[in-house]
């Protein structure tokens with residue numbers, strides 16, 4: 171069996187038997203990958219300290235054609251994202267991103283765009299970008315990448331041209347709705363919110379820290395984009411419900 175090498179981000183890692191772990195990774199070359207790390211829990215294992223999410227690794231592995239579990243043979247830790255792990259809220263937002271990457275990342279297919287998006291978000295937050303900005307930016311770009319975010323232009327319900335005021339998002343209908351069709355939506359965007367939404371989706375990652383979004387608006391955009399991705403995946407997210415509880419505790423209604 172041939173040994174292959176790739177870059178990989180650890181999405182999650184679970185114990186397997188007394189001494190081993192199974193690690194789920196996102197790679198640019200072969201998408202999502204599940205590998206058995208034999209002996210990873212032994213005190214002298216070379217894998218020790220490398221398999222925790224969201225580490226960036228350079229790995230070597232083997233995988234039989236058609237098998238859904240391969241074997242990890244080497245793991246070199248490139249970035250451990252220590253700052254993210256030390257901040258509870260950043261870590262929860264990142265866990266939500268890792269869950270989503272796991273839901274969208276296909277097995278055995280190239281996933282360069284998804285890998286790059288996740289790595290950009292992690293690198294941004296690790297470098298000091300607020301996760302309150304990085305969170306919605308990740309969600310918006312993920313929705314666009316996966317084909318769930320239509321271009322801003324016409325109402326998805328009635329087809330009318332959208333003016334850049336008084337629009338809303340109706341993700342059950344599939345995107346942007348006009349001032350007339352917006353009555354059902356709880357996510358109405360004024361001109362400023364719409365500008366933030368578009369900047370979050372389009373600005374280069376290294377310039378996102380220049381965006382000044384008032385906390386209430388950032389929270390609104392976080393809630394909107396998180397509910398949108400949840401709607402698309404039709405799954406709840408443990409990390410997302412934790413963040414919603416946290417937001418509720420900070421701003422009791």
Ligand SMILES: [Zn+2]
Nearest residue numbers: 325328348351
């Ligand atoms: Zn309409």
